[in-house]
Amino acid sequence: MDAETVEDLLASFGPVRLKRMFSGLGVFADGLMMAIVIDGTLYFKADDALAESLAAQGSAPFTYDRRGRRVALGYWSAPEAALDDAEELAEIARAALAVARRAPARKTRARRPAAPTN
Secondary structure, three states, rough: HHHHHHHHHHHHHOOOEEEEEEOHHHHHOEEEEEEEEOEEEEEEOOOHHHHHHHHHHHOEEEEEEEOOOEEEEEEOOOOHHOOOOOHHHHHHHHEEEHHHHHOOOOOOOOOOOOOOOO
């Protein structure tokens, strides 16, 4: 799934900004990352309630292996049926954006000031 396809799928949701990340794309709305695209699959940010709803529709969590352990990031695949129903996909996207809004902001490390040059 390329950037143009993602934008087309989410047109009913509203404008999104796509940014290359990792081995895929980050999908942003209102400055918040609400979805990712990895290996051609669209995954939405989900809390417990949204994850439960998506799982009931046949979705799976995004996971990857790290140092021999399976890691889940809290993103769930878009249900197949929603990929063919623009309004249903927009509803999921709105729920994912609400999850992103409630998520605590990540702290960034303070950078040391550059050493003065003479």
